[in-house]
Amino acid sequence: MTYDEDMATRTRGTLTRDRIIEVAIAFADEHGVEALSMRKLGAELGVEAMSLYNHVDNKDDIYDGMIDFVVGAIPLPDEDTVWQNAIRALGTDAMEQFSAHPWVAPLMMTRGMFGPAALRFMDRVLAVLSNAGFTDEDTHHAWQMLASHTMGYTFQQATNPGAIDDKFDGLDVLVAQLAEEFPHVARLAPLLAQCEFRHEFEFGLDIIIDGLEARLN
């Protein structure tokens, strides 16, 4: 292998499953998942679309890889953190990742999360709850609640009229017109449009943690 070949390999990068997924994530972050196609992804990697199939089963395989990469980026708390703080950190850190990659939640909703990083993440959350003294049944309940809360808030954030007001620039006008038909929506619309999601999320998370804690004693 000559020096030039070596340079080309290094700058263009060798085509691997990981590199494909990496570039797919960057592309989805910039242009949205719906714009992601095998042909465009190939072009981004300096290769024809068909070459991707040498490293990846199909497009769904890429989706699964993207999901697992994002879940894998959620930091895990130290083993000795008290469970309430560990859960709070896991929740807020998960939210942060999901917010940074808004396409991941809808994708998880249809594809699930069963990759190695997702299993590792899940195992850690279950460990925190079990070690805190919850029964297996309550650990299960708690996982479902916490996962639902995190996924649900991601949904709220994704479909927040404030966040997507490019599409709904006439929303406040519309709401004002419908004020007598939907008075409560009209009154609370400003709160919904410009709320701090981090604060909102933690408000609910604390209620859940308190509710779970009451079942421990």
Added chain:
Amino acid sequence: MTYDEDMATRTRGTLTRDRIIEVAIAFADEHGVEALSMRKLGAELGVEAMSLYNHVDNKDDIYDGMIDFVVGAIPLPDEDTVWQNAIRALGTDAMEQFSAHPWVAPLMMTRGMFGPAALRFMDRVLAVLSNAGFTDEDTHHAWQMLASHTMGYTFQQATNPGAIDDKFDGLDVLVAQLAEEFPHVARLAPLLAQCEFRHEFEFGLDIIIDGLEARLN
């Protein structure tokens, strides 16, 4: 108009926006949203795909109509129901609709819910909370929590390994193999795979309602 023409019109049905959305929902229920295309939907209605554009803006417009139809099918509680029961009923009834049409939650996640039926539904939930004595801020908090919980549990149900074990028929085997790497997942997998979602959902809903109630006094 002759008798025969009248019959044909009645049996084939007149093409309208509502009828298109109705048939689209039935199609998505049977074959999944990802299989829904303008061409197939046209065929289902005995018409070419291009004709649909006379009654509908585009495919997204159909999606929005499908979402609003499903939300509109959630029954609203009587005005004088005590708020805890009203909220519980709204939550479980919403869950029931979302479960009956598994494609609706991922769709809402990307499209939001801003149709007339959705606004009506939202206004009613906000009214229940306001009338219960919550401040506007807490009403807002409560809406976000309840909506998140409902959406989140729909997600859990949709991606439940038990529900999709046609795709993951080897999941229990896989989990067993990884038992030493993910011990808690392995131990709780049966609970997750075969849990009663209705019961799970209400467990969490009660914790949320209790937590909100504590802010009322």
Added chain:
DNA sequence: ACCTGAACACCGTTCAAGT
């Protein structure tokens, strides 16, 4: 072992042409 061109069976959407 990896990449490619051509092909297949699809998409959503537009638009001029029909009635």
Added chain:
DNA sequence: ACCTGAACACCGTTCAAGT
């Protein structure tokens, strides 16, 4: 006013052919 055929610019995926 509503429906259609043909067309445009895309899709994911397969497969024989190249190196």
